[in-house]
Amino acid sequence: MNRTGKMFSFFIAVIFTAILLISCGPLETEPLQAAGEGTVPTVTMETSVLDGAWEMQPVETSAPSGILVAYFSRTGNTETIAGWIQETFGGDLFQICTEDAYPEDYNELLDIAQQEQATGARPALSGQVQHMEAYDTVFIGYPIWWADMPMAVYTFLEEYDLSGKTVIPFCTHGSSGFSGTQEIIASLQPGAKLLEGIAVRGEQAADSHAEVVGWLAGLSLEGAGNTVAASGEEIRIRFSFDNGEAIAVLSDTPTVQSLLMQLPATVTMNDYAGAEKIAYFSESLSDEGAPEGYDPQIGDVACYGPWGNMAVFYNDQPYAEGLCLMGKIESGMDLLAALPENASVTIERVG
Numbered sequence: 001m002n003r004t005g006k007m008f009s010f011f012i013a014v015i016f017t018a019i020l021l022i023s024c025g026p027l028e029t030e031p032l033q034a035a036g037e038g039t040v041p042t043v044t045m046e047t048s049v050l051d052g053a054w055e056m057q058p059v060e061t062s063a064p065s066g067i068l069v070a071y072f073s074r075t076g077n078t079e080t081i082a083g084w085i086q087e088t089f090g091g092d093l094f095q096i097c098t099e100d101a102y103p104e105d106y107n108e109l110l111d112i113a114q115q116e117q118a119t120g121a122r123p124a125l126s127g128q129v130q131h132m133e134a135y136d137t138v139f140i141g142y143p144i145w146w147a148d149m150p151m152a153v154y155t156f157l158e159e160y161d162l163s164g165k166t167v168i169p170f171c172t173h174g175s176s177g178f179s180g181t182q183e184i185i186a187s188l189q190p191g192a193k194l195l196e197g198i199a200v201r202g203e204q205a206a207d208s209h210a211e212v213v214g215w216l217a218g219l220s221l222e223g224a225g226n227t228v229a230a231s232g233e234e235i236r237i238r239f240s241f242d243n244g245e246a247i248a249v250l251s252d253t254p255t256v257q258s259l260l261m262q263l264p265a266t267v268t269m270n271d272y273a274g275a276e277k278i279a280y281f282s283e284s285l286s287d288e289g290a291p292e293g294y295d296p297q298i299g300d301v302a303c304y305g306p307w308g309n310m311a312v313f314y315n316d317q318p319y320a321e322g323l324c325l326m327g328k329i330e331s332g333m334d335l336l337a338a339l340p341e342n343a344s345v346t347i348e349r350v351g
């Protein structure tokens with residue numbers, strides 16, 4: 001069996017990355033006209049969205065609650081994710097806005113963004129976070145622009161000292177993922193504790209609620225002195241095998257419910273593509289209501305809908321249609337990754 005869609009997505013990602021490497025890197029020193037239509041075909045997917053009027057709207061913040069969700073968003077994709085984070089944790093939203101609005105015309109925006117990047121611009125921001133000292137945890141969200149963060153996000157990150165805080169990036173993108181921006185944030189804020197972020201395809205942002213909540217569920221956040229859980233109920237399962245055990249925290253979705261109904265269960269786990277440990281249950285797992293697919297991260301527990309099985313990712317894999325996130329491995333990832341073929345594994349709910 002092979003995952004045709006998965007491979008196709010992988011090749012698209014490779015081609016897009018190759019285009020970016022060719023067009024973005026060298027173009028930093030080339031005339032801006034070189035970034036015209038056709039040079040970056042994948043990013044032009046937003047043209048129709050940008051055709052509509054779009055205005056920078058600063059978001060009102062309420063009293064500090066320990067968690068800040070700061071984000072830059074030009075066409076609303078990143079803002080959608082920011083809203084769900086704020087809904088989940090009840091923190092404060094802050095939209096990073098520039099004093100000078102960006103053009104609505106897509107090609108003009110591409111040119112300006114590239115010019116800003118090439119000159120290392122730091123666009124002035126129109127608002128400031130009041131009482132940054134009151135936040136223990138700062139989510140920072142942005143779209144990927146030319147395989148980097150928008151320069152306005154650099155302005156933001158250089159304006160505040162986030163030392164001692166937990167910083168969690170999230171981004172939306174056309175296909176190039178984080179593009180190394182998590183590492184850039186770590187270098188800009190060396191005193192902050194950086195947690196693994198999430199990268200969501202812009203065109204799937206609106207359908208990625210379960211994926212985002214699943215990611216949030218895997219973050220054990222200490223905010224304002226309290227341990228906060230991402231969902232009302234935290235579901236934990238244990239994988240027990242010859243050499244030990246692993247624990248995963250899952251979010252409450254129809255897919256997870258279809259798993260829980262079958263637990264405890266002893267299954268055979270096998271390797272898939274040198275990146276996943278997969279298992280089948282007596283009944284196929286349901287992918288009812290799940291998004292079309294997502295880009296898995298190491299440590300994810302997912303369901304591959306067309307096969308109805310469970311996959312635990314111990315290596316990176318590209319976006320795949322049919323994949324839906326169930327949760328994250330909390331401990332024992334190395335042991336799971338080292339399982340031999342046909343390993344007998346008992347899975348049971350422990351919390």
Ligand SMILES: Cc1cc2nc3c(=O)[nH]c(=O)nc-3n(C[C@H](O)[C@H](O)[C@H](O)COP(=O)(O)O)c2cc1C
Pocket residue numbers: 020043046072073074075076077078079109110113114142143144145146147148172173174175176177201202203
């Ligand atoms: C100026 C510009 C440059 C972009 N460059 C990239 C890129 O290098 N890689 C990529 O995957 N997507 C790129 N995109 C697509 C955006 O990252 C994507 O559409 C994102 O979801 C937009 O988020 P927003 O709606 O929050 O503004 C670019 C978009 C724009 C406008």
